[in-house]
Amino acid sequence: MRDCRVLCFFIALVLVFVHGVNGEDPYRFFTWKVTYGDIYPLGVKQQGILINGQFPGPQIDAVTNENLVINVFNYLREPFLISWNGIQQRRNSWQDGMYGTNCPIRQGKNFTYFIQVKDQIGSYFYFPSFGFQKAAGGFGGIRIWSRPKIPVxxxxxxxxxxxxxxxxxxxxxxxxxxxxxxxRNLPFPDGLLINGRGWNGYTFTVDQGKTYRLRISNVGLTTSINFRIQGHKMKLIEVEGSHTLQNTYTSLDIHLGQTYSVLVTADQPAQDYYIAVSTRFTARVLTTTAILHYSNSHNGVSGPIPVGPTTQIASSLSQARSIRWNLTASGPRPNPQGSYHYGMIKTSRTIMLANSAPYINGKQRYAVNSVSYIPADTPLKLADYFNIQGVFSVGSIPSNPTGGNGGYLQTSVMGANFRDYIEIVFQNWEDTVQSWHIDGHSFFVMGMDGGQWTPASRAVYNLRDTVARCTTQVYPRSWTAIYMALDNVGMWNIRSENWARQYLGQQFYLRVYSPANSWRDEYPIPKNAILCGRARGRHTRPFKK
Structure with a gap:
């Protein structure tokens, strides 16, 4: 262990010298051992993926701009990758942890991630991104705290x-x-978990009269959830790094991959209360509970479990539209969030993305603009860096739907220019709720509504105080539009957060390109980068400073 810490410290010093990371920003070091282990989340013995023997994995705590050095040892019998849901990896898609950017960590080997949480605050999570490992655990929470001198x-x-x-x-x-x-499709899930446990399996202890912050992430595979606490109200304060107007809710719809942060005051009589989570927009509703325990309580939970919303779309859409940016609050820097006038910037391009569920070669697949993504034999970022031909081609996915119900297989990459400001419209003609995530960026959720998006739909956009986040939902037979500044060079995954759909092709990569080939725009390939596929045995070349 001492040798590992010495090695990590040496690598960190090299990183400071090579990457020019601000020496005033502290480092936090983590050593993670990834193993299999027996877990019993629904009362049945299963083989889970543990990190340092834990399911879920260890919590990551950091302060804005700190540098995280995470040395991951893979003791599984298969390759392994971790992705950082919502951590933007400024100038550093080399650390993104998706197979399109990184080679997986081979069994018996280790890899050290270098991540600076540059200009970020808020609530996020990490998860295993390779294959279908997310179904076995390996996920955990990330909290990025504001610097003490910046008020919240x-x-x-x-x-x-x-x-x-x-x-x-x-x-x-x-x-x-x-x-x-x-x-074939996945069956309906067997149950729901809260922090890795089933029915009444987890307890949160609070003191009467005090207020607590709850950071709630939907880390599931296939379903949206609704979250509520018996007898208590929730004040929303943050969504994936953005301080929000502090609206009060009795329940929250949280879609796949999303994270919400709320304040809850223990202002009820001293007893125990149900924390309830149930599936949303499903014909059969699954529910599970945890316990909110008052420290001076002598009574267990009683009464009915609080019931979630009964309307399918209308109330959820209304709630989503009510989530707004707090324009007077500071973000990671000591200036108001609303000082960035996103609605006054002219967009340079509109991209429309339509999801579909075609059968290709007799098998169920999922697609974006009729293209169902298939992984290449070499991570795309490496192929791009080493100029390896035949791995992918930029423009292999159209920027608008092609029409029809068919689809085809392709390693799909869309090109875009650094510093462009673009509009993306997610169009959903299916009968299920979609959840979309974009790595490496935050975006502004401009509007959402039913039916077909047209240019006239911009009349209902929120140009003043819409929230900035990294994951958004699209309701059935509806659209959601976002604005996004392409301020992060790299190869970035755009995907469905429904992991079965992602696995079967509802994803692609956005190549944000700068011709400068400069460290100012993107860090050079790390010296410890794992090289696989057609990149194996290659040597790195220097960037211009």
Missing amino acids: PFPSPAGDFTILAGDWYKTNQYILRRLLDSG
């Missing part, structure tokens, strides 16, 4: 809880993956 728009809470909730299967990841590979 709420008093310091008495405590801070991470809640990782989502659907779960008793079937192991390999069988689920074989189902998908054979062209």
Whole structure:
């Protein structure tokens, strides 16, 4: 262990010298051992993926601009990758942790991630991104705290809880993956978990009269969830790095890959209360519970479990539109979030992305603009860096839907220019809720509504105080439009957060390109980069400073 710390410290010093990372920003060092282990989340023994023996994995705590050095040892019998949901990796898609950017960590080997949480605050999570490993665990929470000198728009809470909730299967990841590979859909989930446990399996202890912060992430595979607490209201304060107007809710819809941060005051009589999570927009509703325990309580939970919303779309759409940016609050820097007038910037390009579920070669696939993504034999970022021909071609996915119900297989990459400001419209003609995530960027959710998007739809955009985030939902037979500044050079994954759809092709990569080939725009390839596929045995070349 001492040798590992010495090595990590030496690598960090090299990183400071090579990458020019601000020496005033502290470093945090982590050593993670990834293993298999027996878990019983729904009362049935399963083989789970543990990090340092934990399921879920260890919490990451950091302060804005700090540097994280995470040395990951893979003791599984298969390759392994970790992705950082919502961490923007400024100038550094080399650390993104998706197969399009990184080679997986081979069994018995290790890899050290270097991540600076540059100009970020808020609540996020990490998860295993390779294959279907997300179905076996390996996920955990990330909290990025504001620097002490930058005020936050709420008093310091008495405590801070991470809640990782989502659907779960008793079937192991390999069988689920074989189902998908054979062209079949996944079955309905077996249950829901809260922090890796089933019904009443987890307790949060609070003191009466005090206020607590809850960071709630949907880390599931296939379903949106609704979150609520018996007898208590929730004040929304942050969504994926943005301070929000502090609206009060009795329940929150949280879609796949999304994270919400709320304040809850223990202002009820001293007893225990249900924390309830249920599936949303599903014909059969799954529910699970945890316990909110008052420290001076002598009574267990009682009464009915709080019921979630009964309307399918209308109330959820209304709630989504009510989530607004707090224009007077500071973000990671000491200036108001609203000082960036996103609605006054002219967009240079409109991209429309339509999801579909075609059968290709007799098997169920999922697609974006009729293209169903297939992984290449070499990570795209490496192929781009080494100019390896035949791995992918920029423009292999159209920027507008092609029409029709068919589809084709392709390693799809869309090109875009550094510093462009673009509009993306997600058009959903299916009967299921979609959840979309964009790596490396935050975007402004301009509007969402039913039916077909047209240029006239811009009349209902929120040009003043819409929230900035990294994951957005698209309701059935509806559209969602976003504005996004392409301020981060690299090869970035755009994907469905429904992991079965992602696995079967509902994803592609956005190549944000700068011709400068400069460290000012993008860090050089790390010296410890794993080289695989057709990049194996290559040597790095220097960037211009």
